[in-house]
Amino acid sequence: MKILFKMLTAAALTTAASSCSSFLDINSNPNQALTVAPSAILATALSTTAANYTGNNPSFNSYASWVASYWGKTGVVSGYGEELTYNYSSSYYAGLFGNTYDNLNDYNIIQTQGAANGYPYHAAIARIMKVYNYQLLVDEYGDIPYTQALQGGTNVAPVYDKAADIYKDLLVQLAGAIDDINKTDATATATFTPLAVGSEDIVFGGDMKKWKKFANSLKLRILLRESQTSDAALTTSVTQQMAALQTAADGFITADVVAQPGYAQSAGQQNPLYNRYAYTAAGTSATERQYQIPTQYILNQYISNNDPRLTQLYTIGARTVGTDANAVTTPEYIGAMPGQSNAPTFVAPIVASRLRGANAATATGGILKGLVAPTALMLLSEHLFSKAEAETRNLFTGGDVSAKQDYLDGIKASFIYFYRAAATTNATINASTLEASTMAGAAGIDQYNTYVNAATNATNPLVSFDNAVVNGALGKQNIIIYQKYLALNSVASTEAWDDYRRTAQPKLPASSQSQSPRADKLPTRLIYPLGEVSTNAANLPTGTTQYTKIFWDVVD
Template identity: 35%
Template sequence: MKKKLIYLFATSVMLLGGCKKGYLDINDNPNSSTNASSSLVLTGALNNTAATTTGNSIFYSFAALWMNYWAPTGGLSGFFEERTYNFTSNWSGSTVLWANLYNNLEDYYYIEPKAAAEGKPFYVAIAKTMKAWDYQYLVDFYGNIPYSQALQSTKYITPKYDKAQDIYEDLAKQLDSAANIFKANVGKVPSGDQTYDIFYKGDAAAWGRFANTIKLRLLLRQSEMPGRTAYIQAEIAKITANGLGYIGSGQSAKSNPGYLNSDGKQNPFYGNYGFTIAAIETPTAQHNYYLASDYGMNFLKVNNDPRLKQLYASINDNKGTTYVSIPWGPDPTADQKIDKVSSIGRALLKSPIQDQYIMADFESLFIQAEAAQRGLITGDPKALYQAAVNANFLYLGLTSASATNYMTNQDVANWDNNTDKIALIIKQKWVAMNGTNDIEPWIDYRRLELPADMPISTASGVTTKKIPVRMLYPQGEYNFNSANVSAEGAISQFTTRLFWDVK
């Protein structure tokens, strides 16, 4: 299968340490680069973040299935690991995520001291923020990882593994430092430096909100842990003191270096799941692979949710008039193909030059709504929740009036009609994150077991009826950092939980 061969090839190259980076990434090895300016490396690093996290196919190839947004077409015999949850340390989900994130971190490790030497504190703060972004996901995927000795090959050939909670606590400090640097540089970023920032175009206040929101997300991960409330409140007080706040409506973090409808330069999500650059619109292979899952579509149908026609196409790739889904897990049958089943919707695949969302405003607002409902931040949780739903409707090309009507007339979205506010927030967040960042709902499910009715795969090869709680360390670590990774003990994707997963 083409998808599997691509992943196998990519994994092999990454394990050899010579992975070819993407569009605008100018460094093969930032650790040995001494001449590139921090400006040039920054643009490539940010573009690489977009291409290897929220825009990358590996970010969706398992999480979109496990969270029942999409289901694989019956025209393929693959997806064994995704369908059965029975994967190994050689599985692309584990190996490619690890390689992509550490690869991206190399650039930010280069930028931070280089920018400091060049007298560019704004870039220093961006590097700190984006290192926290990458490391948070590495922890959320794997738990304990190389951190304090990571990416220092001249000093540490086999870096030790740091405790996941210790890493989280240090990331919180790094984000505080970044947010305070951003605050000090509001309105002071030179116009020449603004050009290289493909997220916020030199807007230091916007970057400060982004850093604060990443930190709030990091803290909220820990909200179910006994004895952690005082720590979380103390850390949130630091965000409050910073004064820049969090990402609000219309303030999404998103990337666009100048995407083009040409090979290798399309918006990465569109390039993976949309259409080729041919004059006649031709679906990519990935576009044909992923179809609508029953659970995801039926929730929208039953509750008259107008986002149905935005998140999914009608059958035959929008040439038909009906919306059809398939169950998650059963062994493939010939009729589970794009001509008979709904595919990924055009509100997610707007254009080859669309912005690549890193953190959408609606994700931030859902995070704030949950934090407010828990009493961790000030603010009206109902207002934050309604703003989140409204922002998602707008993102999908719908109107505020339709969002208001939905939240008023549909019990599943009506704040006042739901006694369990956290469950309501997480369910609507699950709807909204479809095709934007499917990893976050998987993390919410692990820490909260919500949505509570999330189906388990019914594939014949399922031996453990449980959605995995983590990734396995990649085989490359067992090959080249054996003593340190082996010291972590036996790892199971079903039972070796992360420190914040206590439900």
């Protein structure tokens, strides 16, 4: 596995606050790690992670948006065979593997140089972000290089570690990162002043308490993934670690975790999701804006529950019946049916809906939000729904009383996220915002109240927590996962897809062209990329296909 090192030069550093990683990457010797100040590459590393997760070509979000039935193919483009058939090849989304390891090298340099040269806080951030990236790889590929990874030219053919073993160590690394921060806080004296983290931290602005909260929320994400296997020892470990996590001194995130490198209306500097699927810096439609549209399945979820987010997330299409003077055109939300041969386009008689995205720097809300909007790394709604699930399943204390509050706050956080305007700063949603009773009129709050208080939803088992179906020891997991699915739509689709494989909820439709032998006609993972097949074949796990399950995928 050949991994490139990236280095930010002093000249590039001066633009880090307002630049995307795409034009800051400077490839250096792949076989020799250079000495570089961690502060010089942290911004680029974080920006690259955000882009890889959400909007790059390829990105984890775009892959998951297709397979999780958020997106379908429009009739104006051919291709997309692997999205429609799930007959994956070693070239399908191959860039995710190498790009993520490339990014991991950034963090490895920061961690190594930081620990050795008086940057312990930078090193701790890098340690947390390595966990973030490794989990993404495990969740989509299974076994991956881990213990022998990131060694450059000294080991270009690393062994593959078991996914379950990696997961266990990810929790160790997060605990270690928190401990590193605490030790640095405690030992800082007049003779040892750790170099502070400043504007190069484009996520939390150097607030190490927030990094500890993020690490705890990552722990919860990891533990929930592990929580439904048949491994008795693992189940016991998860139960014990969940109990300790709930009472962790530092708590959890209270805001969307986002990266803001200083997006601007300039080529290579716009929000990557917006740039790829909305409009270019020149103001023209992005090429892929024409290629993907919402599925009818996801549209119907919002329609059937009278969900106000429908109009915020999508443009309305139209259907024309008849011709000439007798033609009648009716506004309608129209999406694609996965695998259909005559997918809708953008002209009469059937005009498809699109992901909403205004062509302006001040665009407000929605999925594509705006060209200067920060990029999500973890939505607060995801965390709150995860916490609600842990409570209803008695992995956390509090039971359904606490679960209901976190469930409702998860929905509210989603409304706030999707209705909040694009911003050049790291706008946050904190706990007091969610709990305040004086929020009427704030972005998304009135719409949230309409949604949860509507007469039609008072007994709706897909909205009303009190009326949700109880699923044995899993409690009200189904309604939590369902609403989480709606909240993560096209922004954090990776987590929705992972939740589906873990819980089999919600019941996603498969493409009519699916070649999957599974009962749900869906795949379960990505294929190892051609580069690994060509250069590290001796270490590749044998017998794996796109239908081989990840270790935590045990529910069908």
